[in-house]
Amino acid sequence: MSTFDDPFDPSRRLSHAGCSCGQHKSQAEHDSALASDEGRLSRVVESAAMRALFPNDLTRRNFLRAVGSSAATAAIASVLPLGMAADALASTGPLEKTNLKIGFIPITCATPIIMAHPMGFYAKQNLNVEVVKTAGWAVIRDKTLNEEYDAAHMLSPMPLAITIGAGSNPIPYTMPAVENVNGQAITLAMKHKDKRDPKQWKGFRLAIPFDYSMHNYLLRYYLAEAGLDPDTDVQIRAVPPPDMVANLRADNIDGFLAPDPVNQRAVYDGVGFIHILSKEIWDRHPCCAFAASQKFVTEMPNTYAALLRAIIESTAYASKAENRKEIAEAIAPTNYLNQPVTVVEQVLTGTFADGLGNVRQVPDRIDFDPFPWESFAVWILTQMKRWGQIKGEVDYTSLARQVFLATDAARLMKEAGLEAPETTEKSFSVMGKPFDPADPEGYLASFPIKRVS
Amino acid sequence: MINSLPLRAGILSVVLFGLFLLAWHLAVSGTGPTVEMDPAYAALMGQAAVQGKSAMPGPMDVAATLWGHLSDPFYVRGTNDMGLGIQLGHSILRVALGYFLAVAVAIPVGFLIGMSPLMSRALDPFIQVMKPISPLAWMPLALYTIKDSGLSAIFVIFICSLWPMLINTAFGVASVRKEWLNVARTLEVGAFRRAFLVILPAAAPTILTGMRISIGIAWLVIVAAEMLVGGTGIGYFVWNEWNNLSITNVITAIVAIGVVGMILDQILARIARLVSFPE
Numbered sequence: 001m002s003t004f005d006d007p008f009d010p011s012r013r014l015s016h017a018g019c020s021c022g023q024h025k026s027q028a029e030h031d032s033a034l035a036s037d038e039g040r041l042s043r044v045v046e047s048a049a050m051r052a053l054f055p056n057d058l059t060r061r062n063f064l065r066a067v068g069s070s071a072a073t074a075a076i077a078s079v080l081p082l083g084m085a086a087d088a089l090a091s092t093g094p095l096e097k098t099n100l101k102i103g104f105i106p107i108t109c110a111t112p113i114i115m116a117h118p119m120g121f122y123a124k125q126n127l128n129v130e131v132v133k134t135a136g137w138a139v140i141r142d143k144t145l146n147e148e149y150d151a152a153h154m155l156s157p158m159p160l161a162i163t164i165g166a167g168s169n170p171i172p173y174t175m176p177a178v179e180n181v182n183g184q185a186i187t188l189a190m191k192h193k194d195k196r197d198p199k200q201w202k203g204f205r206l207a208i209p210f211d212y213s214m215h216n217y218l219l220r221y222y223l224a225e226a227g228l229d230p231d232t233d234v235q236i237r238a239v240p241p242p243d244m245v246a247n248l249r250a251d252n253i254d255g256f257l258a259p260d261p262v263n264q265r266a267v268y269d270g271v272g273f274i275h276i277l278s279k280e281i282w283d284r285h286p287c288c289a290f291a292a293s294q295k296f297v298t299e300m301p302n303t304y305a306a307l308l309r310a311i312i313e314s315t316a317y318a319s320k321a322e323n324r325k326e327i328a329e330a331i332a333p334t335n336y337l338n339q340p341v342t343v344v345e346q347v348l349t350g351t352f353a354d355g356l357g358n359v360r361q362v363p364d365r366i367d368f369d370p371f372p373w374e375s376f377a378v379w380i381l382t383q384m385k386r387w388g389q390i391k392g393e394v395d396y397t398s399l400a401r402q403v404f405l406a407t408d409a410a411r412l413m414k415e416a417g418l419e420a421p422e423t424t425e426k427s428f429s430v431m432g433k434p435f436d437p438a439d440p441e442g443y444l445a446s447f448p449i450k451r452v453s
Numbered sequence: 454m455i456n457s458l459p460l461r462a463g464i465l466s467v468v469l470f471g472l473f474l475l476a477w478h479l480a481v482s483g484t485g486p487t488v489e490m491d492p493a494y495a496a497l498m499g500q501a502a503v504q505g506k507s508a509m510p511g512p513m514d515v516a517a518t519l520w521g522h523l524s525d526p527f528y529v530r531g532t533n534d535m536g537l538g539i540q541l542g543h544s545i546l547r548v549a550l551g552y553f554l555a556v557a558v559a560i561p562v563g564f565l566i567g568m569s570p571l572m573s574r575a576l577d578p579f580i581q582v583m584k585p586i587s588p589l590a591w592m593p594l595a596l597y598t599i600k601d602s603g604l605s606a607i608f609v610i611f612i613c614s615l616w617p618m619l620i621n622t623a624f625g626v627a628s629v630r631k632e633w634l635n636v637a638r639t640l641e642v643g644a645f646r647r648a649f650l651v652i653l654p655a656a657a658p659t660i661l662t663g664m665r666i667s668i669g670i671a672w673l674v675i676v677a678a679e680m681l682v683g684g685t686g687i688g689y690f691v692w693n694e695w696n697n698l699s700i701t702n703v704i705t706a707i708v709a710i711g712v713v714g715m716i717l718d719q720i721l722a723r724i725a726r727l728v729s730f731p732e
Contacts, residue, residue, distance in 0.1 A: 130532050132533065133533040133693065134684075135680065135681060139602075139682060142593075142597070142602075143596075146596065146601065146602070148602060241696075243695075245698060246698065265698065268497075268499040269499050270498065270499070334530070334533070334534040334693070334697075335530055335532070335533045335534035336533065338693055338694075346497055352497060353494050353497035357490065357491070358494070359491070359493055359494050
């Protein structure tokens with residue numbers, strides 16, 4: 001492109017309502033403003049910066065389409081050229097839709113989605129987001145499939161399950177960002193204070209929040225490692241989180257692997273104690289996720305990009321330990337989690353009462369990391385298959401790539417000035433056993449307790 | 454000397470209520486065994502665990518909460534936090550919409566069934582199968598087909614209030630006294646005039662009884678439906694406070710639900726008295 005051409009125009013049009021940058025009433029006014037010497041000079045600088053940043057014309061055009069030219073203009077004009085990426089995020093391109101509804105379940109896993117509302121991360125992207133509290137994961141699923149919600153807080157296995165049609169009709173779903181890592185725990189009733197070895201848990205009635213949840217897979221994994229068959233030696237029931245504490249008090253269940261603040265609430269009310277944190281099973285495991293239908297992603301790319309930017313920025317803010325107290329106060333009120341502030345604070349800061357008389361300090365009890373590693377998806381799929389939720393051949397890699405939008409997240413994380421990983425797969429170990437994402441079937445075959453032969 | 458029955462009944466009601474409150478107060482007061490705790494640890498725990506205080510609130514706690522809600526019933530502090538008055542308003546609106554839709558369907562169809570023995574026999578199996586279905590069982594189906602949780606809740610109200618009205622209307626219409634119909638026939642009254650001027654007034658008390666049963670059921674069901682789909686309404690309020698294990702607010706909501714249900718029932722009872730006639 002020529003130095004004097006408009007470098008911010010992804011597709012120059014002749015007749016236009018307003019101008020290409022959105023700052024002038026018409027394209028003529030826009031051009032005349034740029035025709036002045038000053039405008040021309042800044043155009044040269046902008047153009048140079050733009051070309052330095054995006055040497056390839058096609059990449060530049062794609063970038064402008066996603067971010068919006070007005071955002072890019074404003075960014076380059078204000079701080080040249082280093083702050084460009086950060087500022088492009090501060091404003092938005094032409095949004096297809098600004099009034100959005102996002103459903104959430106009142107648990108601390110949803111922290112980035114919730115706090116982005118009171119703390120203004122959505123507003124910063126010019127989005128008017130209503131965060132709607134929802135009664136359970138099945139309702140979240142139905143309301144998102146209905147398109148009542150534009151996007152939602154889901155458990156990270158749910159978009160995979162929805163896409164392959166396990167427990168619902170198959171609808172292509174995407175998971176562009178993980179919300180939290182860690183942040184769950186196994187809580188047992190006070191009467192089991194002395195049964196700290198899972199081998200003693202035969203006959204226990206244990207609760208999980210949903211069948212397609214990390215909680216289910218982690219609990220089953222933990223039990224199976226102790227030699228218990230989760231389908232025959234114990235009873236595992238899906239119980240909505242708010243009912244868990246009441247059921248534990250009423251002695252209907254012996255314990256649960258649940259999201260916080262449920263665990264801390266059980267301790268707070270003197271009903272149970274925290275047996276182990278989920279990070280002791282798999283450190284930095286994913287849990288909840290920000291999910292949207294593929295339709296939303298493809299039909300409203302700019303809105304989607306803006307929303308994801310808001311979520312990623314919010315997640316980055318939540319990942320800093322010094323912000324946690326402020327966040328706890330922002331999300332504890334009735335409008336959001338509806339919990340005592342001290343309960344939420346104990347979860348987020350990691351300085352908590354364990355129910356047995358000790359104050360524990362685990363700063364990474366819950367952490368926030370948006371990157372949706374594709375290998376997480378592969379692991380989840382192995383466990384779905386292990387427990388018979390899906391049968392037959394599974395195309396692990398392509399499903400993982402289709403649902404976990406790791407490349408989108410990486411792109412936006414880099415734009416937000418965050419460190420994004422170069423690859424989309426990483427290996428990790430669960431209870432000391434390494435997982436190789438390249439060989440899911442071999443991993444699956446290595447377990448003695450499973451529902452597949 | 455107190456002779457009037459209503460007065461005596463009133464006094465007895467007040468006494469019973471007082472006894473109930475006293476028993477409630479005594480049952481929840483007093484503290485359980487307390488455990489020695491490190492102050493740093495105690496600061497992180499709730500009152501129930503630290504002081505052994507009963508998790509069940511006393512009547513005074515509930516009264517204070519109720520007063521708090523009554524003095525500011527219409528606040529809006531965000532999508533998920535609105536006053537008790539607004540929540541009740543949402544529920545009443547949903548009930549009204551579903552209920553009047555049901556009235557619009559049940560009364561004409563009931564007339565048809567009541568006036569035609571053929572239709573009565575033909576539709577009977579369907580009604581018998583549909584009637585005992587719990588309205589909430591329709592919820593997943595409604596959510597899937599209507600694709601809107603608000604409309605689904607209204608549909609559930611519609612379906613649950615339909616059957617009592619339909620059956621009562623059909624019964625009322627079918628049991629209009631033969632003499633009156635014969636008189637109408639002798640006077641060569643047309644079918645429409647007969648339906649509106651003879652059958653409708655004669656069947657009105659039975660129809661109103663069906664409507665009164667329906668409004669009661671509708672009000673029962675809306676709370677459960679809103680607990681399922683959430684968003685707004687008194688059912689959502691109960692669920693949200695249950696989430697916070699706030700028994701005080703749950704009891705407050707129970708009181709509010711009871712009072713509104715009673716008012717709805719009384720309105721229908723008044724209307725029923727207007728259309729009743731001595732035989």
